Amino acid sequence: MPLSANQIENMKAKRNKILEQAIILFSEHGYNDTTISKVAKASGISFGSVFTYFKNKEELFHHAVVDHLQELSPLLMDFNPDAQNSYKELEAMIDKHIRLFASVGTYLRLVTQVIGQPKRFERQFKKLDQFHYTFRSKIAALVEHGQRSGQLHSGIDPVTSSIAYTSFLMGIRLNLTDQPENNIWSDLAPVAMQLFGPKLP
Amino acid sequence: MPLSANQIENMKAKRNKILEQAIILFSEHGYNDTTISKVAKASGISFGSVFTYFKNKEELFHHAVVDHLQELSPLLMDFNPDAQNSYKELEAMIDKHIRLFASVGTYLRLVTQVIGQPKRFERQFKKLDQFHYTFRSKIAALVEHGQRSGQLHSGIDPVTSSIAYTSFLMGIRLNLTDQPENNIWSDLAPVAMQLFGPKLP
Amino acid sequence: MPLSANQIENMKAKRNKILEQAIILFSEHGYNDTTISKVAKASGISFGSVFTYFKNKEELFHHAVVDHLQELSPLLMDFNPDAQNSYKELEAMIDKHIRLFASVGTYLRLVTQVIGQPKRFERQFKKLDQFHYTFRSKIAALVEHGQRSGQLHSGIDPVTSSIAYTSFLMGIRLNLTDQPENNIWSDLAPVAMQLFGPKLP
Amino acid sequence: MPLSANQIENMKAKRNKILEQAIILFSEHGYNDTTISKVAKASGISFGSVFTYFKNKEELFHHAVVDHLQELSPLLMDFNPDAQNSYKELEAMIDKHIRLFASVGTYLRLVTQVIGQPKRFERQFKKLDQFHYTFRSKIAALVEHGQRSGQLHSGIDPVTSSIAYTSFLMGIRLNLTDQPENNIWSDLAPVAMQLFGPKLP
DNA sequence: CATGAATGAGTATTCATTCAT
DNA sequence: AATGAATGAATACTCATTCAT
Numbered sequence: 001m002p003l004s005a006n007q008i009e010n011m012k013a014k015r016n017k018i019l020e021q022a023i024i025l026f027s028e029h030g031y032n033d034t035t036i037s038k039v040a041k042a043s044g045i046s047f048g049s050v051f052t053y054f055k056n057k058e059e060l061f062h063h064a065v066v067d068h069l070q071e072l073s074p075l076l077m078d079f080n081p082d083a084q085n086s087y088k089e090l091e092a093m094i095d096k097h098i099r100l101f102a103s104v105g106t107y108l109r110l111v112t113q114v115i116g117q118p119k120r121f122e123r124q125f126k127k128l129d130q131f132h133y134t135f136r137s138k139i140a141a142l143v144e145h146g147q148r149s150g151q152l153h154s155g156i157d158p159v160t161s162s163i164a165y166t167s168f169l170m171g172i173r174l175n176l177t178d179q180p181e182n183n184i185w186s187d188l189a190p191v192a193m194q195l196f197g198p199k200l201p
Numbered sequence: 202m203p204l205s206a207n208q209i210e211n212m213k214a215k216r217n218k219i220l221e222q223a224i225i226l227f228s229e230h231g232y233n234d235t236t237i238s239k240v241a242k243a244s245g246i247s248f249g250s251v252f253t254y255f256k257n258k259e260e261l262f263h264h265a266v267v268d269h270l271q272e273l274s275p276l277l278m279d280f281n282p283d284a285q286n287s288y289k290e291l292e293a294m295i296d297k298h299i300r301l302f303a304s305v306g307t308y309l310r311l312v313t314q315v316i317g318q319p320k321r322f323e324r325q326f327k328k329l330d331q332f333h334y335t336f337r338s339k340i341a342a343l344v345e346h347g348q349r350s351g352q353l354h355s356g357i358d359p360v361t362s363s364i365a366y367t368s369f370l371m372g373i374r375l376n377l378t379d380q381p382e383n384n385i386w387s388d389l390a391p392v393a394m395q396l397f398g399p400k401l402p
Numbered sequence: 403m404p405l406s407a408n409q410i411e412n413m414k415a416k417r418n419k420i421l422e423q424a425i426i427l428f429s430e431h432g433y434n435d436t437t438i439s440k441v442a443k444a445s446g447i448s449f450g451s452v453f454t455y456f457k458n459k460e461e462l463f464h465h466a467v468v469d470h471l472q473e474l475s476p477l478l479m480d481f482n483p484d485a486q487n488s489y490k491e492l493e494a495m496i497d498k499h500i501r502l503f504a505s506v507g508t509y510l511r512l513v514t515q516v517i518g519q520p521k522r523f524e525r526q527f528k529k530l531d532q533f534h535y536t537f538r539s540k541i542a543a544l545v546e547h548g549q550r551s552g553q554l555h556s557g558i559d560p561v562t563s564s565i566a567y568t569s570f571l572m573g574i575r576l577n578l579t580d581q582p583e584n585n586i587w588s589d590l591a592p593v594a595m596q597l598f599g600p601k602l603p
Numbered sequence: 604m605p606l607s608a609n610q611i612e613n614m615k616a617k618r619n620k621i622l623e624q625a626i627i628l629f630s631e632h633g634y635n636d637t638t639i640s641k642v643a644k645a646s647g648i649s650f651g652s653v654f655t656y657f658k659n660k661e662e663l664f665h666h667a668v669v670d671h672l673q674e675l676s677p678l679l680m681d682f683n684p685d686a687q688n689s690y691k692e693l694e695a696m697i698d699k700h701i702r703l704f705a706s707v708g709t710y711l712r713l714v715t716q717v718i719g720q721p722k723r724f725e726r727q728f729k730k731l732d733q734f735h736y737t738f739r740s741k742i743a744a745l746v747e748h749g750q751r752s753g754q755l756h757s758g759i760d761p762v763t764s765s766i767a768y769t770s771f772l773m774g775i776r777l778n779l780t781d782q783p784e785n786n787i788w789s790d791l792a793p794v795a796m797q798l799f800g801p802k803l804p
Numbered sequence: 805c806a807t808g809a810a811t812g813a814g815t816a817t818t819c820a821t822t823c824a825t
Numbered sequence: 826a827a828t829g830a831a832t833g834a835a836t837a838c839t840c841a842t843t844c845a846t
Contacts (some may be wrong), residue, residue, distance in 0.1 A: 011826085029321055032233030035819060048823095048828045057820065085380040112317040115375055116310055120230055132376075156392055160385060164392040165375065168365065173371025175333070175364065176318055184361060189358055191365040204808075205846065212809080236836060247811050249839090258837065405829075406825065407732055413830080432720055435818065437815060448832050450819090472667030511719055517777055518715040522632055534778075558794055562787060565778065566771065566794040573774025577735075577766065586763060593759055593767040596797040614805090638840060651807050651844095660841065811843080815836105822832080 015053045018043045022064040027110040028177075031061060057135040058062035065114055068107050069131060075100055081138055086146030087198065094192045101169050102185045105178045112174055122180070136162040143196055162196050204320055216254045228311040232262060234324075264313055266325040269308050270332055276301055282339055287347030288399065294343070295393045298305040303386040306379045311348045313375055337363040344397055354398035365396050417455045420445045424466040429512040433463060433523075466527040467516055470509050471533055477502055483540055488548030489600060495544070496594045503571050504587040507580045514576055538564040545598055555599035566597050618656045621646045625667040631693055631712040634664060634724075668717055668727040671710050678703055684741055688751030690801065696745070697795045704772050705788040708781045717778055739765040746799055756800035767798050 020043035025034040036057060046150040054060040084091035101108065111128060118125040140162040146152035172188060189199065204212075222243035226235040237258055255261035279297065286288035302309060312329060319326040341363040347353035361400045373389060405413075423444035427436040428442035438459055442449045456462035465577040480498065503510060513530060520527040548554035574590060624645040628637040639660060641708040657663040681699065686692035704711060714731060721728040743765040749755035775791060 001265065011842090028318065029331045030231065030233070030318055032231070033321065036821090037819075042386055046258055046828050048830095049826080051821075052826065112313065112375065116313045116317060117229065118378075120234065156395075157388060159319055160388045164369065164373070164389055167372030168369045169372065170375050171368030171370065172365070174371055174375065175311065175368045177319075184364065187358065187361045188365055190216055191362055191396055194357075194398060197395060208809080208846070228831075237838085250809075250812095252838070253809060352822050409825075409830080430720065432633065432635070434633070435723065438817085439815075450817095450832050450834095451830080453817070476656065514719040514777065518680065518712055518719060519631065519633055520780075522636065549695055550843060557745075558797075559790065562790045563794055565787065566775070566791055569774030569778045570767065570771045571774065572777055573770030573772070574767070576773055576777065577770045586766065589760060589763045590767055593798055595763055596759075596800060597794055599797060610805090638841090649807050651809095652805080654842075655805065776838075807846085809843105809845090811841105813841100814839090817837095818835090820831105820832105820834095824830090825828085 009163075014043075014045055014049070018045060018060070019051055019064055019067060022060055022066060024091075024112075025109055026061060026064055027106045029069075029111060036060075046184065062124055065110060065121075066127050071125070072100075072104065072107070073131065076135060077138060079138075079142065081141035081145060083142070083145075086142060086149055087151040089142060090146060090152075090196055090198075091189075092178060093139075094189050096190065097169060098172075098185055098189050101173050102176075105173065108170075108173045115170070116158060129175060130164065136166050139165060146196065151199060153199060156197050160181055161196050165192065166191055212254075215244075215246060215250070218230060219246060219251060219261070220265055220268060221256055223261055223302055225267060227265055227314070228307045231314060237261075237345055262322075266311060266322075267328050271326065272355075273301070273305065273308070273331065277336060278339060280343065282342035282346060284343070284346075286352075287343060287350055288342060288352040291347060291353075291397055291399075292390075292394060294340075295390050298370060299373075299386055299390050300391065302324055302374050303377075306374065309371075309374045313371065316371070333367065337367050340366060347397065352400060354400060357398050362397050366393065369393060369396060413455075416445075416447060416451070420447060420452060420455055421466055422464070423468060424462055425470060425509055425512055428463060428466055428515075429508045432515060438462075455571060463523075464526055467512060467523075468529050471529065474506065474509070475533065477538060481540075481544065483543035483547060485544070485547075487553075488544060488551055489553040490555075491544060491593060492548060492598055492600075493591075495541075499571060500574075500587055500591050500594065503575050504578075507575065509537050510572075510575045512545075514572065517572070534568065538568050541567060548598065553601060555601060558599050563598050567594065570594055570597060614656075617646075617648060619654070621648060621653060621656055621663070622667055622670060625663055626671060626710055626713055629664060629667055629716075630709045633716065639663075667728055668713060668724075669730050671694040672730070674733065675703070675707065675710070679738060680741060682741075682745065684744035684748060686745070686748075688754075689752055690746060693746060693749060693755075693799055693801075694796060696742075697792050701770060701788055701792050701795065704717060704776050705779075706777065711773075711776045714791075715773065718773070734777075735769060739769050742768060749799065754802060756802060759796075759800050764799050768795065771795055 018039060018077075022034070022039050025039055025042060036050050037047055039060070040050050043050075052059070054063065075096065079089055079093040114121040114124045114128055136159070140158040143152060143158040143161055145160065146155045169192075172185075176184065219240060223235070223240050224239055226243060237251050238248055240261070241251050244251075251261065252375040255264065258339075277298065280290055280294040304386055315325045315329055319330075337360070341359040344353060344359035348355045348359065370393075373386075377385065424441050426435070427444060429439055437556040438452050439449055441462070442452050452462070456465065466544060478499065481491055483491075516523040516526045516530055520531075525578075538561070542560040545560035545563055546555060547555045549560065571594075574587075579585065619798065622643060625637070625642050628642055628645060639653050640650055642663070643653050644746070646653075653663070679700065682692055682696040684692075715725045717724040717731055721732075743761040746755060746761035746764055750757045750761065772795075775788075779787065
């Protein structure tokens with residue numbers, strides 16, 4: 001008996017619910033201290049059912065790390081490296097990134113754990129590293145463009161500055177809390193811009 | 202009959218050996234996957250003896266995180282916020298910091314774990330946070346000096362840029378591997394300098 | 403899908419099996435020398451399953467001490483303090499008690515351990531102490547009745563003699579072995595009766 | 604170099620100090636929960652020195668149980684089975700015993716532990732059982748004397764009543780606390796006398 | 805003899821995974 | 826598919842005993 005569309009929908013919803021809670025718990029308590037039992041409870045799903053959706057804990061962790069990246073990726077990559085006005089494009093990009101990094105603290109703390117222990121979370125690390133590579137490459141392209149068009153100083157290697165920039169983003173995410181009153185986030189955009197050697201207008 | 206000076210020396214050496222190996226293992230495998238047994242083996246010390254030096258695993262972790270900070274602290278704070286030539290002082294400081302961050306990757310990955318899960322490692326986090334505060338305050342003082350003396354642009358709040366800078370340091374430490382051939386480290390110094398809004402000479 | 407009635411029955415049986423073996427082992431080897439592993443083996447149940455039924459060793463011990471008391475209680479309290487013929491009622495009661503104490507040696511040795519270390523087994527001790535209080539109070543009531551009706555000498559305070567009696571019961575249980583050929587038990591009934599100051603018929 | 608008399612004295616004192624504290628700790632916390640380390644601390648003696656006086660924990664426990672019995676024994680046996688007035692002799696004996704049992708609660712709780720687990724503490728149990736045998740035999744002799752001289756009823760077997768009596772003593776020791784205000788102890792003497800079937804004067 | 809560090813065997817407890825219902 | 830009981834491997838920690846100083 002094939003599953004009805006309704007059932008399929010229902011199962012997708014359950015899977016997402018599990019993943020959502022898994023991200024929260026893994027993020028806050030780490031891999032080992034997040035037990036399947038706790039995830040099940042938080043998701044309002046029976047203990048045994050978690051294994052219906054994810055064959056084991058490692059799989060659950062993997063998807064918690066990787067699946068969400070698919071959603072985030074287009075948001076992070078939403079800028080045009082060939083934009084006429086590289087300067088403005090950079091500014092707009094930085095603004096978006098900082099807003100985004102400020103808002104997805106939970107997930108990014110999970111990412112941090114993976115990056116911080118690349119050997120331990122090898123499979124997840126590779127996925128993130130791949131993404132990081134395409135991400136900063138696209139940024140580097142924009143920077144190179146800006147340098148050619150004379151809007152950015154040329155002294156800095158574009159790849160270096162793109163690495164500096166993504167590191168900066170991860171660094172502030174690591175260092176700053178989620179306190180909403182913490183409005184230092186918005187002040188950081190112009191500082192981030194400095195990394196690309198902007199020429200004064 | 203109290204312990205002989207020789208014995209005391211011996212014990213100190215053992216304690217340090219344990220701590221040293223604990224940093225390596227905690228850094229690479231995280232808190233839970235680092236077992237006391239592994240630490241003991243790596244230190245060439247019997248299992249039970251670890252408990253002679255640290256009353257439990259939590260305590261061992263705490264000292265692994267905190268004790269080493271005492272050694273690192275003077276190196277990180279080795280700059281003069283009241284230096285005549287703020288610009289040169291900043292450059293020298295950045296250079297030292299980057300070299301240092303490049304060389305103590307293992308320990309800093311451990312620090313990263315603590316910062317990434319502040320609730321889980323509350324006690325350790327507080328200690329690190331305290332240090333971070335004094336660290337960036339001293340940097341901010343240097344920046345303020347530089348702005349007053351006109352060597353740095355005044356558009357950026359010194360505290361903000363000091364936070365941006367320490368975040369940047371942590372971020373590159375997180376993102377870069379320890380491959381010795383990885384000589385991007387040295388290229389990052391001038392990019393870091395940008396964060397403080399240097400006036401072109 | 404809730405558990406079937408059959409499963410529930412099965413689990414109750416397992417729980418009882420564990421408790422039964424726990425009583426035997428705790429009684430014979432004491433709290434510390436009775437390991438969960440031994441209890442599991444004796445019960446024919448896997449090691450981990452013991453924790454399905456009792457959240458920890460302390461809990462297992464507690465139930466081993468306290469649950470069985472519920473079964474014993476009605477047997478010990480099976481006499482009528484308001485009986486017309488207090489003398490005969492006392493005799494019948496003593497007879498029952500002595501038979502009972504002779505037959506439940508294992509459990510009572512466990513009780514002895516708790517009473518002997520009231521601070522160590524505080525929670526269990528309180529439960530037993532409560533029972534002891536109601537138990538001897540009911541005996542005291544019977545004695546008082548017997549004194550009023552002139553069947554017992556009045557020189558002895560009923561509460562004192564009830565305490566003397568329960569102490570006597572525990573004492574013989576402590577001093578005598580379970581050797582079946584040990585038929586001193588039956589001879590003790592008339593001696594016990596003396597504690598209540600019976601008037602010669 | 605032979606030890607000076609002073610040193611020997613000193614060592615005896617230390618040994619006694621250890622034993623004294625061991626009785627207290629074993630009595631209150633049981634065998635397993637009493638660690639050598641705790642005994643050492645309580646005795647004001649170094650951890651290692653305990654092993655100078657007792658070759659292992661079992662030995663320490665053994666002496667804690669057995670040595671003190673030597674001191675107690677003459678006090679318990681201090682009555683004359685051939686006394687002219689058996690009745691008075693019994694009364695005096697009971698009085699002494701009850702006072703003694705009331706005052707040495709700590710040690711007797713230790714004894715209780717041994718008797719309650721005869722298999723576990725086999726060696727100690729045997730010693731105590733031996734003593735018990737001679738103790739109740741002497742009492743039985745006094746009772747027999749009393750029966751022959753007509754001061755006690757003859758219905759009860761002297762051995763049975765002596766066992767009843769020693770059981771009673773252990774039972775009240777087990778059941779009653781050491782609260783000094785607990786003056787039920789003194790009321791128990793006449794009740795105990797009943798066990799021997801006294802003829803009314 | 806006195807001291808206390810070194811050792812490792814022993815144990816309670818947790819938890820991912822399996823599987824019967 | 827859903828449930829939750831059953832299992833046992835893994836691990837922190839304790840403590841008697843040994844032994845070097």
